[in-house]
Amino acid sequence: MSRFERQVILPGFGIEGQQKLQRSKVLLIGAGGLGCPILLYLAAAGVGKIGVVDGDTVAISNLNRQVLFGEKDLGKNKAETAVRHFQDKYTNIGWSIFPEFISVENAQELISDFDLVIDGSDNFPTRYLVNDACVLLGKPLVFGAIYQHEGQVSVFNLGENFCNYRDLFPQMPSATEVPNCSETGVLGVLPGIIGNLMALEAIKVLSGFGQPLRNRVLFFNSISSQSYEVELSPNPESRESMPASMTSFEIMDYELACEGVKQLTWTEAMGRMGMDVAFVDVREPGEMPPLECTGLMKIPLSDLPQQLHLLDESEEILFFCQSGIRSQKAARQLQNEFPDKRIYSIKGGISALKPQ
Known part of the structure; x- marks a missing residue:
């Protein structure tokens, strides 16, 4: 008895649908809260080839929702650990x-060999980057996102007169406008629900x-367990803001375009430490884990407008x-106050700092 029997006997799916899945190649961007349930059900359904892209490592705070990982996986790469879960299974x-x-x-190198891309990322620069690459390379894209109690799912770049992510969000918003779950929290079951819906759309x-x-x-x-749909139409103006070719795509700075920072x-930040560099922790007192290093200044974001004089002598912040x-909010504030200074935000915050 085939393990796909329950799918094959489903009216409208049949052997043909199963064979199409087995010939399919899917690329998943992000093996986190959305990516874990996506992988569970794509693998169980019998997709023939699956690629997983993720440069992040497993943290203890991931474990309430990233169900492929456990305590023994802390510090390991997510893509490698997620695939290892399935290789014997x-x-x-x-x-x-x-x-x-x-x-x-x-x-281009990552996406070109796959039939479908699924975006399980958690930030705007990556979503626009993946969308634009998929449009330019002619790849359908399954999109999903969560924010506190709400999730969104759609399929972009499919068929004639298709819509893409820029038709949903024509203006590139800053991540500071819509914080991720590290700042706002999330009930672990929500990315499970949305990830399963994304897997369904991919299938x-x-x-x-x-x-x-x-x-x-x-x-x-x-909260309400209610859902609704919104129809999209192609927006010619949003298309004009897209790179017109892979050449122009490859010189885009999506982080700068979204954040303005x-x-x-x-690694880059530690390499820039020096006499004229201010290294500023804008967390509130008591936030963990603490960080102690030479030249560190602790100025909570709420106090920053009153403490600008502490940064007068620094050429780089x-x-x-x-x-x-x-940290992006802080950098945006200081760009207006100190237009001649070099101001940066450290990507991923303390959560991205690898233990030494």
Whole structure:
């Protein structure tokens, strides 16, 4: 008896739908709260090849929602750990592991060989980057996102007269406008629900079964358990803001376009420490874990307007917080106050700092 029997006997799906899944190649961007349930059900359904892209490592705060990981996985790369979970479980799936973040430099190479892309990322620069790459490369894209109690799901770049992510959000918002779950919190079951809906949409697109959420956005509220849909139409003006070719795509700075703030990794930040550099923790007192280093200044974001004089002598200012959201706000504030200074936010905040 085939393990896919329950799918094959489903009216309208059949052997043809299963064969299409087995011939399909799917690329998942992000193996976090959305990516974990997506992988569970794509693998169980029998998708033939699955690629996983994620440069992040497992943290203890991930475990309420990232159900492929446990305490023994802390500090391990998410893409590698997620795939390892399945390799012995399902031997008929071809896996590709990309333990890195997607960027304008590697997007074409990562995406080109796959039939469908699923965006399980949690920030606006990556969502616009993935969307634009998929449009330019002609790849359908399953999108999902969560914010506190609400989730969104849609299918972009599918069929004629298709909509894409820029038709939903024509103006590139800053991450400071919509914080991620590190700042606002999330009940772990919500990304499970949204991730499962994203897996369902991917299966429908790949198999030709059912009606994908093409040019529609499904909204789900976990407090009321209610959902509703919004129809989308192509927006010619939003298309004009897209890069017109892969050449122009590869010189885009999506983080700068979204945030208006340049960001550094911790490695880059530590390499810039010096006499004229201010290294500023804008978290509130008592936030954990603490960080102690030479030249560190602790100025909570709420006190920053009153403490600007402390930064007068610094030529370069590096802000950090818990997840990189408040540090972007701080950097945006100081760009207006000190237009001649070099001001950066440290990407990912203290949560992205690898233990030494």
